[in-house]
Amino acid sequence: MDFGFSEQQGEVQTLARQILSEQVTPERLAAYDEFKAERFDRELWQQLAQAGLLGVALEESHGGMGFGFTELALFIEEVGRSIAPVPVIPHLVSAAAPIQRFGSSELQGRWLPGVASGDVLLTAALMEPGNEEPAAPSLTTATLDGDGYRVSGLKTCVPFARSADRILLSAAVDGGVVVLLVDPKSAGISLEDVRYSTYETQYQLTLQDVQVSAADVLAGPTAGAAVMQWLSLRTTAALCAHQLGVTDHSMRMTASYSAERKQFGVLIGTFQAVGHRAANCYIDVECLRLNTYQAASLLASEADATNEVQIAKVWAGDVGHRVSYASQHLHGGTGIDRDYPLWRYCLWARHNEMMLGGSARQLAALGARIAAGEAYCA
Amino acid sequence: MKVEFTPQQNALREELRAYFGELMTPELMDECSRDMGEGGGPLWRTALKKMGADGWIGLGWPEELGGKGMSPIEQFIFVEEIMRAGYPFPFLTTESVGPQLAENGNEWHKTELVPKILAGELLISIGYSEPGAGTDLAALKTSAVRDGDEWVINGQKMWTSLAHFCDYTWLAVRTDPDAPKKHKGISMFLVPNDDPGWSCTPVNTLGDVRTNATFYDNIRVSDRNLVGELNGGWKLITSQLNRERLSLVNVGPTAVLFNKVVQWASETTLADGSRLVDEAWVQGNLARVRVGIEALKLVCYKQAWAMSEGTLDMADASVAKVYGSEFFIEAYRLLGEVVGQASMVKAHSEAGEVLQGRIERLYRTASIITFGGGTNEIQRDIISAAGLWIPRASR
Structure with a gap:
């Protein structure tokens, strides 16, 4: 039981955070608002490729770093934190990962080096x-x-x-x-x-x-259904990792705001009603974080993680919804102002909540597994 | 990062499960159930001594303190398994006060009391709250006054649970009434519960659990009863509470209850012959509880891991306490809905009882830990300040 990052995991996180926090600015994000352009920052994509991050979970023989799904999930968490306009989940998780796991060597050789270099795009x-x-x-x-x-x-x-x-x-x-x-x-x-x-x-x-x-x-x-199951679990876990980045950032933006904004002559964060709602977000985000990391860690070792992924996705849905609205609310009008960077996080929290099924659908699937005797507590 | 137990840890869990399976005889179970899950009976004491003799108490304490030197993760597995087995383990003594005495105590504490704790022969109750000092604990008035070579203790404590069968009370007292900050004038003493000046009256609660008001009337103790530094008690209190919070929200019992309700709902049929567990609303409730248990499990395991790394975080300890205590209430409600009317039938009823009336009772006891062990409002204050750096109001 180890919740700490290995050296390489820490490096992936730091590298991704560094590039994304520098490159993804509100100005650059605004270029895609209202469908002005395809939401794909190709220059950033090339930078991520050059840094090796697109190949983080690809074998070295394909030009990758040779790490596993946990490192990939940490990278995606950073993409979520910055809501970067890059197609990491469809490209790396839904398409490249199953090609590497199940594809013939011919198929791998044809696509994977281009996946890592950013020269091809898969979805x-x-x-x-x-x-x-x-x-x-x-x-x-x-x-x-x-x-x-x-x-x-x-x-x-x-x-x-x-x-x-x-x-x-x-x-x-x-x-x-x-x-x-x-x-x-x-x-x-x-x-x-x-x-x-x-x-x-x-x-x-x-x-x-x-x-x-x-x-x-x-x-x-x-083999097809099992392959789809395999990539569906990983795509779902990736959405959870993205959601973790989105909600963590949204919550921290809210904490900073409540530590700066004054009303009645005092910082609004000193009101328990405000501090406690933020604390609820912190508890929520921690629950999402731990469930996401557990799912990623199990998937990285190819263990059966169907229950754990479904549970993580329920948290991703619920936490996305609750943290998004708490963040909006505690920001007052500032949160919905399109000149302030919070509003886009609200949209992505919703996206991650709904993709591949919202909480009700995940709960129904888990409930069916419970009834079938497949989800007892160990 | 590897969110999985090692094969050795899984083997330890199996060993413990088998051990407690044998230890928990039907007679012991009956006794514990009569004592409202608190313990204190003769069979309970015998079992505790057996655990001590078999070396299980203090499993995760360092070897130099008399433990087995395993990490807090193994310790947590131990507590989880014992709670799953339904044995009311005196974790306040073994998991929170015991380690404090082993780390900060004097020679008497270390050479006489700690070995007895590890042998399952010594029990300690906790005396913090007073009629006028609850959440604002530093306002406590019970005092220890120097008289020659001795200390004279006077005052009253509230909610001194288990005190009626414990040997000592871990007592927070005021030793410096003039301290500029009130929490800097507090010291910790170990007071013998068999002193003629010590008395106790029961407080009966909604959940049938007995707690106590305890009274301290001119109790004279010597310097060896002082734990840690004079006026340095606050640090011991907060560090004790951090440890206590983790034990309070152990996931074991709820995981067992969930499994039992699933099993019961799978074996229970409706009038048309279909299984209760195949009802959509039942699956919905069960799934909600399962999702919550998984998070609680991870929150607890992360804490145990952080303790083994020496990185226990204040905000995380409060997260576990708030999340766990509020989840329990929700879980008992959702599981109770699945069980239906039978979830209100008390244990030992002539008819209609399900799962030994556990849900009926748990629903009544669950509110205790949202305020006990440091009320959740204060925990949220801590999370907001220590976890998110939000400024807090001065008090």
Whole structure:
């Protein structure tokens, strides 16, 4: 039982925090407000690549640092803390990680060096309208076509779909689920911009008889569902790590504000009603932190962490909601003023809360596991 | 970072679980249940001495203090397992006052009292609160006045739990009435509960747990009863409370209760033959409790880890206390809803009792630790100041 950071974990955190806190300024973030541009800071992306951070969890043979999921989660926590406009979760967690874990050496060699260098961009389509279960696609189907597949269907909530080189997605097929890497420029694909609250466009992806060659098949019918489960757990844990950064920063901004703002001649933080609401945020963020780190640590050692990830996501949803509103409230009008940096954190807290299922859905899934005798306390 | 136990720690847990499985005979369980989960009975004492003789008490204390030299993490596993087993462990003596005596005590404390604590033969109650000094503990008035070679102690304490079967009271007294800051005039004494000037009257509570008002009438003690430095008691009190807070919110009993309710709901069928546990609302409540238990477990383990690293953080200790105490209340409510009307049936009822009436009783006792052990308002003040650097109002 070790809650401390190793030397390398501390270094990853420091390096990421240093680059992101210097580069991600309110001015640079403003460039993407109102969908003025794709929410992707490519210059920052290159800096993160050069610092080695895009390869933090990739093997050294692919140009990575050779660390594991815990270090990747710490990097993502920093991305959350700065709400940097970079697609780390879809690129590194949902797509590159399963390629490294399950892909053929040919597939790894083709994509992973470019993932680490930032020269290619990968993303993933995990949800369908009305279906947030990545391992059980119901609207997207594939049929064998030579040694590849033909895919038709509908995916929703796909970030960076227009600029990605490949979109990882699952499709139901005779005998199971396949996981495919689809080129968004393929014939039969159409993308619709869905304007999300965060100003990060989430595309709706329609596939009509899209041809996918054998070289772009990550997992066949018997392995596909397990691969999707694997990456879905890691993407969920990554959202928790991002949420941890978002809420921790939001809370600390609020603490600083209440230690500067005076009313009735005294600092507002000296009112117990204010201090105690901030203290509640601190308890909440600590609970999210510990559950996120536990999930990351278990996933890093490839242990079964289904319960722990679901529990962490409930905390990510609840804590995101509570800390976001407490931060807004304790800032008074300042919090909602778009000239003050808090408002964007509110949007990202909501994003992380809802992606891959909010608290109610996670609780229902956990409740079903409890009823099945799969979630007793050890 | 590795949020998993080592194989050795898991093996220790297994060993302890088997040990307590044997120790907790039905007769001992009955006795503990009669004593409202407080202990003090003859079988309880025999079991405590056996644990001492088998070397389990002070597992995580340093070897030079008579312990086994394992880390606070192993110590926490021990307390968790003993609480899971339902044995009312005197953790105020063994986990919070004992280590203080071992670290800050004089020769008498170290060579006579500490070995007895480790042998399960000596019990200590805590005397802090007074009728006029609760949350503002430094306002306490019980005094020790120098008279020749001795100290004369006079005053009254409130909520002196377990005092009716303890050997000593760890007593906070005023030794300097003129100290410029009131918390700088306080010292700690060990006062024998068998002194003719010591008396005690019971206070019966909502949860059936007995506590006491204790009275100190011209009790004469010598210098060896003073613990630590004269007028240096405040530091001992706060450090004791930090340790106590962790024991108060141990996750073990709630984890066991959750498992039992899940099992019960899985075996209980509704009129149409379906299982209670398959009801959506039941799963919702159970999932909520499961999510809360996981966080409490981690909060406690992090504290135990921080203690083993020597980095115990004030804000974190308060987080554990506030979160744990408030979660317990919520958990008993949610689990009680699952059990339904039976959650209000008392133990030893002729009919309708579920899980030995545990939820009925826990619901009545749960409020104690939101204010006991340092009220949660003060804990939130500490979190806001020490964790977030928010300035606090002067008091």
